[in-house]
Amino acid sequence: MRIATIDIGTNTVLLLIAEIDDGNIQTLAYEQRTPRIGKNIDADGFIGKPAFGRVIDVFREYQKIIETHKPEKIVAFGTSVLREASNKDEFVITLKSETGIDVEILDGKEEAYWSYRGAVSGITDEGKIVVLDIGGGSTEISEGTLKEVTCANSITVGAVRVSERFFRNNPPIQAEIQLATEFVNNSLTKLGNFDFTNARLIGVAGTPTTLASIDQHLKDFDVNKISGYKLSFENINKIFQRLCSMRTEEIRELSNATEGRADIITAGTLILLEFMKFGKFNELIVSERGVRYGIALREWEKGK
Numbered sequence: 001m002r003i004a005t006i007d008i009g010t011n012t013v014l015l016l017i018a019e020i021d022d023g024n025i026q027t028l029a030y031e032q033r034t035p036r037i038g039k040n041i042d043a044d045g046f047i048g049k050p051a052f053g054r055v056i057d058v059f060r061e062y063q064k065i066i067e068t069h070k071p072e073k074i075v076a077f078g079t080s081v082l083r084e085a086s087n088k089d090e091f092v093i094t095l096k097s098e099t100g101i102d103v104e105i106l107d108g109k110e111e112a113y114w115s116y117r118g119a120v121s122g123i124t125d126e127g128k129i130v131v132l133d134i135g136g137g138s139t140e141i142s143e144g145t146l147k148e149v150t151c152a153n154s155i156t157v158g159a160v161r162v163s164e165r166f167f168r169n170n171p172p173i174q175a176e177i178q179l180a181t182e183f184v185n186n187s188l189t190k191l192g193n194f195d196f197t198n199a200r201l202i203g204v205a206g207t208p209t210t211l212a213s214i215d216q217h218l219k220d221f222d223v224n225k226i227s228g229y230k231l232s233f234e235n236i237n238k239i240f241q242r243l244c245s246m247r248t249e250e251i252r253e254l255s256n257a258t259e260g261r262a263d264i265i266t267a268g269t270l271i272l273l274e275f276m277k278f279g280k281f282n283e284l285i286v287s288e289r290g291v292r293y294g295i296a297l298r299e300w301e302k303g304k
Contacts, residue, residue, distance in 0.1 A: 017069045112153055116143075121294070230284070
């Protein structure tokens with residue numbers, strides 16, 4: 001079964017076109033754009049009208065790509081930014097009117113669950129797994145095995161939210177970093193009944209994939225060198241200290257993986273580090289798979 005999924009996030013809009021056979025996912029197309037529809041959402045509570053146009057443009061571009069692959073199903077969904085925007089209904093109606101594509105809104109626990117399913121879809125090793133999905137507006141944490149998801153939750157902590165709320169200077173000053181750290185830690189204490197003992201940590205979304213690119217000194221993003229790459233806590237911390245001393249313009253020069261996230265990668269790395277401390281993880285396994293892969297699996301399971 002051939003399926004296209006479009007993931008509308010706070011910072012990015014992602015496209016996946018996949019062929020799924022017996023639960024195995026073959027990636028046919030993988031695209032990322034960064035219209036940042038969640039710009040100022042934390043302060044304003046709504047999606048700005050210019051963002052409507054930016055997303056419509058991305059959807060029209062994606063529709064051309066989708067047409068060449070002729071999938072049997074197209075599913076578009078929104079996450080944190082659409083959960084909290086006061087004008088989400090207007091946004092969804094406008095997108096439908098302009099592109100003909102319906103958009104569903106995942107709640108936080110649904111997003112965490114399907115992020116987990118997507119992240120583990122290419123794994124064969126048994127054992128306990130924790131999946132961390134750091135988004136622009138929220139972060140999803142899920143835990144389980146290859147057979148089941150035992151716990152899933154979402155906290156309103158994301159790289160765009162933390163950057164806009166705390167980082168007024170470029171680069172951020174120490175007092176701003178300290179306030180952001182306290183905010184992240186306060187949110188982590190509300191996670192609930194997780195047990196991270198003896199678990200592997202898998203990180204999906206832009207923060208870990210960008211850090212993997214920086215750690216390997218990759219000027220150009222290479223998914224084959226990113227997928228399954230292992231980042232130690234020590235190396236992530238070294239990169240974080242370096243990022244904290246760099247202006248956005250300098251971060252942008254590190255790798256094209258920073259495109260569209262150079263101004264938020266420092267905050268994303270801070271969230272990652274604090275979660276690793278919280279869960280006592282020494283290592284992160286990077287995955288390019290995430291919620292859009294999980295939703296593709298959901299649609300395949302419906303059609304079985």
